[in-house]
Amino acid sequence: xxxxxxxxxxxxxxxxxIFPLAIxxxxxxxxxxxxxxxxxxxxxxxxxxxxxxxxxxxxLAALNLxxxxxxxxxxxxxxxxxxxxxxxxxxxxxxxxxxxxxxxRYLAPYxxxxxxxxxxxxxxxLEGSSLRYRMWHFLGSGAFLWTMWVISVAIGILVGDVVxxxxxxxxxxxxxxxxxxxxxxxxxxxxxxAIVAGSVAVVGRDLPQGSGLLLGIVLGVAAAGIAExxxxxASAP
Amino acid sequence: MTLxxxxxxxxxVTYATRASFIALGDRMPLPPPVERALRYVAPAAxxxxxxxLVLGGDGFAEFxxxxxxxxxxxxxxxxxxxxxxxxxxxxxxxxxLWLLHWAGL
Numbered sequence: 121x122x123x124x125x126x127x128x129x130x131x132x133x134x135x136x137x138i139f140p141l142a143i144x145x146x147x148x149x150x151x152x153x154x155x156x157x158x159x160x161x162x163x164x165x166x167x168x169x170x171x172x173x174x175x176x177x178x179x180l181a182a183l184n185l186x187x188x189x190x191x192x193x194x195x196x197x198x199x200x201x202x203x204x205x206x207x208x209x210x211x212x213x214x215x216x217x218x219x220x221x222x223x224x225r226y227l228a229p230y231x232x233x234x235x236x237x238x239x240x241x242x243x244x245x246l247e248g249s250s251l252r253y254r255m256w257h258f259l260g261s262g263a264f265l266w267t268m269w270v271i272s273v274a275i276g277i278l279v280g281d282v283v284x285x286x287x288x289x290x291x292x293x294x295x296x297x298x299x300x301x302x303x304x305x306x307x308x309x310x311x312x313x314a315i316v317a318g319s320v321a322v323v324g325r326d327l328p329q330g331s332g333l334l335l336g337i338v339l340g341v342a343a344a345g346i347a348e349x350x351x352x353x354a355s356a357p
Numbered sequence: 358m359t360l361x362x363x364x365x366x367x368x369x370v371t372y373a374t375r376a377s378f379i380a381l382g383d384r385m386p387l388p389p390p391v392e393r394a395l396r397y398v399a400p401a402a403x404x405x406x407x408x409x410l411v412l413g414g415d416g417f418a419e420f421x422x423x424x425x426x427x428x429x430x431x432x433x434x435x436x437x438x439x440x441x442x443x444x445x446x447x448x449x450x451x452x453x454l455w456l457l458h459w460a461g462l
Contacts, residue, residue, distance in 0.1 A: 162360060165361055172368035173371050182363075196366045203371045207377050208395075208398045212398035225379050237399070286458075292451060298411060299436075299446040301403035302434040305400045332405075340402075341394050345390060
């Protein structure tokens with residue numbers, strides 16, 4: 121029976137690693153709070169979207185649709201489409217979580233925000249580490265991101281217009297993902313994945329509710345898989 | 358009430374997307390070529406998210422207006438490639454954006 125008791129060092133390492141990735145979410149959360157108040161959405165319900173859904177882009181879409189008086193079905197399907205990329209995250213992380221307690225495998229997905237995926241997938245300290253370390257590392261990063269997110273949305277609701285448009289702070293999110301992209305491209309198949317996925321996402325940007333995004337990821341992953349096979353064959357003696 | 362139920366349903370579908378494979382554990386293994394390809398989810402996903410965001414607005418149609426954003430994103434990427442330092446990448450990326458805006462671009 122493997123020991124899965126609390127690992128303080130892993131938990132703190134998870135927080136330390138996610139910290140810079142969590143910062144760009146703050147202005148985004150503030151803006152989300154502002155959207156809730158300016159559209160007269162019940163503040164408790166609007167704020168609760170941050171811990172019920174815990175995914176910024178889909179919350180933004182849901183709140184805008186609520187403000188427009190869209191039907192529940194339209195809102196739910198939109199959120200599902202925007203968040204469908206998480207299926208790919210879940211599939212990619214699955215092998216890393218095999219052997220962890222079932223309780224954890226049901227709790228962990230709740231925290232599977234883009235940044236948590238990036239950390240769980242690429243953080244160098246996780247290479248060759250124990251299951252126990254990886255589990256508490258993930259929970260540390262997830263708990264920290266969760267806390268930052270629910271607090272930023274709350275401040276956005278309570279304080280309102282604190283983010284000045286001219287500071288362009290909203291651009292911190294594109295910069296964050298650009299940085300994560302640069303971190304995650306480690307070899308030629310990775311580069312193929314990025315080029316294919318990025319191009320498809322741009323061409324398919326007008327497809328309904330971010331389905332161009334999912335299509336881009338799926339095609340990018342498939343292209344990388346094929347490229348990897350070809351490269352291996354080419355390098356074989 | 359409808360609002361709450363809608364948000365709860367949104368939370369459930371989001372959790373379902375995230376739990377899908379992780380909760381499955383080692384039941385139903387995928388074919389090895391698929392498992393191998395899945396190691397490239399990160400570069401694919403982050404490119405699919407970042408590229409349209411950086412191009413912003415109407416994308417190619419507004420290409421010239423996006424120069425500060427393209428430069429800022431290039432700075433952020435270069436810092437990562439050179440130093441693998443995320444706070445520095447975000448910081449210098451934002452500074453580049455502000456400088457170009459201040460210069461009137």
